Amino acid sequence: MDYRKIIHIDMDAFYASVEQLDNPELRGKPVAVGGNSQRGVVAAASYEARKFGVKSAMPSAKAAKQCPHLIFVSPRFTRYKELSYQIRDVFFEYTDLVEPLSLDEAYLDVTENKIGLNSATLIAKEIKKKISDRTGLIASAGISYNKFLAKTASDMDKPDGIYVILPNEAEDFVAALPVHRFHGIGKVTAEKMVKAGIFTGKDLRKKSLEDLKLRYGKSGQYYFNICRGIDHRDVQPIRETKSVSAERTFEDNLYELANINAEIERIARISFERYQRSKASDGHTITIKLKYADFRQITRSKTLDKAINDEEAFVEIALSLMTENLLDESGIRLIGVGIANFRKDIEPEKPNQLTLEF
Template sequence: MEHRKIIHIDMDAFYASVEQLDNPELKGKPVAVGGNSQRGVVAAASYEARKFGVKSAMPSAKAAKLCPNLIFVPHRFPRYRELSQQIREVFFEYTDLVEPLSLDEAYLDVTENKIGLNSATLIAKEIKSKIKERTGLIASAGISYNKFLAKTASDMDKPDGLFVILPEEAEEFVAKLPVHRFHGIGRVTAEKMVKAGIFTGRDLRKKSLEDLKLRYGKSGQYYFNICRGIDHREVQPVRETKSVSAERTFERNLYEMEEIIQEVDRIANISFNRYQRSKASDGHTITLKLKYGDFRQVTRSKTQEDAINNEATYLSIARNLMTEDLLDEEGIRLIGVGISNFKKDEEPEAPSQLTIDF
């Protein structure tokens, strides 16, 4: 069977790198994009900051303790979108099969490409070079015959990486790969696997499909496949947004209503900003998600007839969903806020392609 040729491009420390690009005084210094406040969160960290343990989604207060010389800069999403569009234009010079995952990463299927080049590795090198030439930014690339392996490969040699996993190498590569480096296996699941004696892909491969489904539910089939290097998902250039959300797991459980409301406001604000950036069409339903200290989970939703397109309404609904009856003696370990139920436009007379920002 002829293998597909998939490239995963991942911009290196994208937001922070843009800030260093636009402000040369930040070059070579530890930079965090995000608010420098007690309730602030790091949106992105430069590689200089990562050496101190600073990571995205980390509370700004903790990041400042880990790296006393950390420089906080506010985010500038219009600028990030501008550069993302330039990067996207490079992709389309090679293929129309581009699946954006976010502003800073995408899958490309170059099995059949616009320049008639048989080598996906050479195409990836050209793409990296053009991105650097046109934007001044550095990208890492992973190349393989499916999306899982390409995504995994792009993370192997950062920054400025180019890593190839050939079909004949995949089985042994995955066998040696620690489970925490598997794309699609989160930190909590990886910790559970390690406790169960599953340290690598080889260990995971010893488990039957029935066992994995019993342990991990619907994800069991995915785990069974990827530890064998199997991933049949195609690169999908059109992705319909079903929901936009944000959530946070706290370092300690929350018990007091005042503190919980503050977190709901902050997470709702992040969620609303993502909603705006996604350009999803006219959401009507806000959902509040809570996870308690004993891992029980509840959700509360409110649907409005009118579209929810302004921040004040968005935050007000999210806050009102958090009522006293949702407090619990186990405390709250996670809060999430999201919007869904997007307006469906009338069917066009002829098929049209959805445009997605990258």
């Protein structure tokens, strides 16, 4: 049987590592990228911070309590993207089958590669070295015959690791793997599985396909396959952008329409800049998102027949979606502005139709 050769590259603590790379004073210290406020969230944590239990998506206030010496740094996404593109250039030296998952990770299919090297492990070692030489950053690599196993492998030996799961090793590897380590099984689902007596891949394998579908719906088929080391998904080199947006959570709630509109304008301009930098084009739908202090959330959107490619028009439409009847006595804690519905212009059906989404 011919097996594919898939590599999953995952940059180690990417955002935090970039900050430590650019600022030598941060090296060796616990660093969190994110806002240092009661409502801030950690976007990334250095390995020094992770020793204290600080991790991504953790509230900044909780992170600061767990690590009193934690250093907060504001994110610099322009810089992260710059380095991400340099890293992807390395990938394309070996294969055109590159599927980016985010700025800091990607799948590569090197079954047939540009340098004619038969060993995916040697290719992964070369890639790691080139990334380090060119950017000063460290990556971990997972190698196997499918995407699920390659991604799982990349988490096994961090940081600066390389881990290989061979076809004849996969069955035993997956059988011993705790369900919370399975890529595609989230925290809530893993907790439900444990309560149901499913602790490892071996336990999961005992469940029939019908049982898994009954318990977990459409995901049941995926769980049935991965506990057997089966994943037929191809590496997809093109990932279509479905939306571009920007949002901000405020330390103090907003109550006045004038203040809210000022923030909508500011966020809309950031969103439009990202839209221009992205490869997306022909956006037709502008959306604003409001989250109130009690965490209720609504969106308002407007779809046009002509693509929106003018910043002032973009801002004007975003502002028009905010009306006084959307104000709430509890205040607004988050505002987002985005653009979506990327398509070529079509014949108008209902010009300037306003659609409401809840």
